[in-house]
Amino acid sequence: MIDLQIRAATSADAEDVLTFWKESAEGTSISDDVNGVTRLVERDPEALILAVADGRIVGSVIAGWDGWRASLYRLAVLPSHRRRGISTALLRAADERFVALGGRRADAMVLEANETGQRLWTAAGYQREDRWRRWVKPLTG
Numbered sequence: 001m002i003d004l005q006i007r008a009a010t011s012a013d014a015e016d017v018l019t020f021w022k023e024s025a026e027g028t029s030i031s032d033d034v035n036g037v038t039r040l041v042e043r044d045p046e047a048l049i050l051a052v053a054d055g056r057i058v059g060s061v062i063a064g065w066d067g068w069r070a071s072l073y074r075l076a077v078l079p080s081h082r083r084r085g086i087s088t089a090l091l092r093a094a095d096e097r098f099v100a101l102g103g104r105r106a107d108a109m110v111l112e113a114n115e116t117g118q119r120l121w122t123a124a125g126y127q128r129e130d131r132w133r134r135w136v137k138p139l140t141g
Helices: 011-024 034-043 086-101 115-123
Strands: 005-008 048-053 056-065 070-077 106-108
Touching (some): 011 034, 011 056, 011 070, 048 086, 056 086, 070 086, 086 106
Parallel strands (some): 070 106
Antiparallel strands (some): 048 056
């Protein structure tokens, strides 16, 4: 078992988070830049939860709470560190955050093509909800 630290990200982690996501996360987001990560942690300092081992980010999840919904994004684990309980530890931290804030249900964004991710979410107790589809509109040109 590795010595794992679960902690909230800070603005100083932004570059390292982006490097980690390029290696470990499926897909990209319009907010995948230093300003996007920095805005997230400045607006909600507990939302971006990191798993750190030996000073290196090995896992992440964004546990966003808007006062109404508990939403999970960017659950990712470094490929060399998968199947060691890191995603379980991150989701436990997210659940604890949501319960403390009054959350009643957590929703997870999972890419349709990410079969590994879908198996992980299923194993974590999440169920696919087919009656909903995500609709998006970029707010910048």
